Ligand SMILES: NC(=O)C1=CN([C@@H]2O[C@H](COP(=O)(O)OP(=O)(O)OC[C@H]3O[C@@H](n4cnc5c(N)ncnc54)[C@H](O)[C@@H]3O)[C@@H](O)[C@H]2O)C=CC1
């Protein structure tokens with residue numbers, strides 16, 4: 009089977025080489041497509057690679073019939089409707105880090121250009137003038153730089169600005185005092201940055217929180233003569249408010265690589281001698297473009313061939329090692345969920361999940377999705393995968409709750425799943441035993457020790473002498489061999505359950521015969537198919553199954 013990959017923006021061909029050369033992949037490059045053209049062709053493709061030019065809208069995703077991956081050869085995914093992709097079970101990946109240095113260096117180039125008016129000076133000199141007085145600049149030395157967004161690029165900008173002996177104020181919701189100290193910068197508030205900075209640069213993604221983060225109100229608080237740089241995303245700085253602040257003289261100048269609308273059309277911005285503009289060039293270096301293309305190519309191959317994902321925007325991140333460690337939990341998690349939904353004779357309204365003991369130290373995001381997928385896929389089958397599972401859950405009107413509990417409940421690790429509807433509930437608990445693998449250890453309060461297998465016969469009965477023997481005889485009469493048998497009871501002579509692994513499935517006739525036995529209340533074949541085959545291969549997340 010060939011995977012078809014469509015590339016719709018200017019992505020480096022040398023960076024895409026491994027995808028072009030890889031057997032089983034067909035790559036088509038069609039740049040400059042209009043939205044209606046993309047909508048028409050997208051149905052034939054398994055993966056789409058874009059930069060920032062292509063808008064991957066809900067409409068385009070709707071028209072995609074076999075699309076499984078949207079890859080952003082870069083960082084920002086604001087041109088991709090991630091929500092719509094997630095609902096459709098399409099994974100969105102990017103290449104974080106691959107263009108960090110390029111965007112960092114562009115930011116510094118913009119800052120120096122602003123400080124020394126290099127573009128205007130160049131224009132004047134190359135036009136035959138010699139205006140030495142007109143272009144007196146300012147130094148970076150001993151000035152204060154405010155950095156909003158101390159992620160990969162913000163951090164690299166800070167390191168380099170320190171080389172110019174600038175004082176640096178950093179604001180980021182995740183910046184700790186400790187990290188700021190290690191970087192030799194000062195952790196600051198947005199207001200501190202406004203009041204004290206000679207230069208301000210923004211390095212956040214564009215989100216509903218960062219949209220117009222630097223707005224009219226903020227620009228009224230800035231130190232007079234500040235210079236502002238945006239090499240992150242248009243819209244983080246309100247362009248109209250910026251132009252006004254420049255006209256009023258509060259802001260001495262701005263250097264912009266990105267715009268509210270691209271390409272920008274606002275003459276106030278484009279014609280101002282105090283504004284330096286570049287056409288979204290932050291990531292446009294040969295090195296960065298090769299790296300982003302190489303990274304997304306490698307990941308597309310890995311996802312299709314090994315179901316391994318490293319840089320998903322719409323999935324919890326789990327490292328290869330963590331995947332390997334989590335594999336037995338993922339397997340038993342999927343099977344316990346399937347077992348429970350088959351036992352619950354009604355639609356669940358609420359799902360409760362509890363993780364105990366060693367599981368507290370793991371990232372359980374993927375495990376939670378796997379449990380919920382096990383529940384939903386019983387009724388929704390193939391349409392559920394770990395990408396869209398939480399969306400589908402919401403669509404079904406179900407709620408879920410995850411609790412983490414330090415108590416070990418008798419096992420070094422333990423997880424429990426409960427399905428609830430009104431006053432009715434069922435629950436199941438499982439553990440992974442060191443050296444023995446996954447075990448289901450409780451079902452509705454009955455203690456069992458069950459190694460999950462694909463086909464299980466579940467029986468609920470009264471704990472009376474002879475019932476177990478009669479079940480064995482009936483199965484024997486039908487030539488069904490019992491592999492293992494587990495019996496759990498709450499009290500002697502009370503209610504009990506039996507779980508039998510069989511070499512052959514018991515059909516309806518066998519089940520009806522069993523149900524004729526006195527003392528036997530329920531008999532049901534349960535199908536527990538795990539996508540997480542317990543081979544020794546490196547653990548992989550089965551994304552689409
Ligand atoms: N001009 C260009 O060509 C390029 C632009 N970019 C843009 O730069 C942005 C940053 O890239 P990276 O540093 O790689 O991303 P990153 O994810 O490493 O860093 C973003 C940082 O912003 C912080 N942040 C989020 N909301 C915030 C808020 N309200 N206030 C302050 N900080 C906030 C986050 O905590 C995070 O630390 C990207 O999202 C992308 O939009 C990235 C590469 C090239």
Ligand SMILES: O=C(O)CCC(=O)C(=O)O
Nearest residue numbers: 059060082083084291292
């Ligand atoms: O692809 C590009 O050139 C833009 C890079 C960018 O904006 C990003 O990676 O977020």
